[in-house]
Amino acid sequence: MKERVIMLVDGLSFYASIEKAAHPEYRDKPVAVGDPARKSGIILAACPAAKSQGVTTAERVGEALAKCPELVVIRPRMQTYISVSLFMTEIYESFTDQVEPYSVDEQFLDVTGSLSLFGGSADEIARQIQARVQLSTGIWTRVGIGPTKILAKMATDNFAKKVPGGVYTLSKDNIESDLWPLPIHQMFMVASRMTRHFAHMGLLTIGDIARLDLGEFKRRMRYEMGKQSDIQAEYYWQTANGIDPSPVIAGMRKQIKVINNGRALRWGKYRTMEDIEPLMLELVIEVCRRARRYGYMGRVISVAAAETDGYRSSSFGRQVTLFRPTYLEHEVGAAAYSLFAKYWRRMPITHLHITLTGLSADDVYQLDLFEDREKLILRSKTIDQIKDRFGPASIVRASSLMETGQAYERAAQIGGHWA
Ligand SMILES: [Mg+2]
Incomplete structure (x- = not known):
């Protein structure tokens, strides 16, 4: 296969860059985005001038102001940020039709087919993209380049953000010299708990994993984390080696207003709550996974069902609006379950449909202070990645093990935890 x-x-x-572009009067001032009226709220973004004075993302507005009293705190305008993000997608689409938004400010581009149109060089495309985006939005971009998504991502996070010029390529020629010496926590998807596990296994750098034979790494992981850790081992080993067959999938995040999943059912099979719960969970899991893939959370959860006992029939469609958007299975599931339990007339169901609307970009979740929730969100995304890479069957095993998995799985389990 062609690289x-x-x-x-x-x-x-x-x-912060969008706000600075919108407010030329703050050009030379430290600017951050957060709620200026809530000192306990969180800083969502800070411009480089603010960062140089010690302001960091995710700290409280009050703490940031204490460090940097002249900080200009601007209330977030998420709709604007999403519009700018979509506008950037359009710019990228003039270079390739394969553009996949990864988060509101990060997008993957597969430019394999367009190299010859732009002088044959990825660096040249990167520089043109930077110039175009800067000119039309005022935003400076950094570009990580690689033969796989995982290498492009690690090229951005670990290198392109740090080098002058903001463009960096990780390839098989420099992965060993550049990526492998980095401490293991700088590897994608490795957080503190896995860092500790790896340290315990004597693995301190990314190269320590990459250089191991996969079989040997799996053996060590089993010893450290239990005998079902093979998929997890494979995931980390592939990441360390830059292996990631997943394609850049175009067309996400646009035009989506509704995420839904439903099923027509064979009559008579779904009579009791015990019959229906697993089906509902299945629908909820798929809705949430799609929402994460599109980068959207939703506040409105709807359940529609049709039921009949052969004599009478009935149907309902009801919705509930949550106080914050979500794509977490246990939150969507709890809402769906209580709606269903309330309106179901206890006849066998022939149709069940779950819908998520009231969508907003998932970056908005950072607005709240539920740190555990942030962990759950990271967990669910990790699990999606494993599923993408190793297939749906992998997930039952993998999710219960990933750093991320256990509490999440338990929370998402049917029965008892829903309501
Ligand atoms: Mg960024």
């Missing part, structure tokens, strides 16, 4: 050329383009201090 692909994939980019991850990341907007520097995205929200």
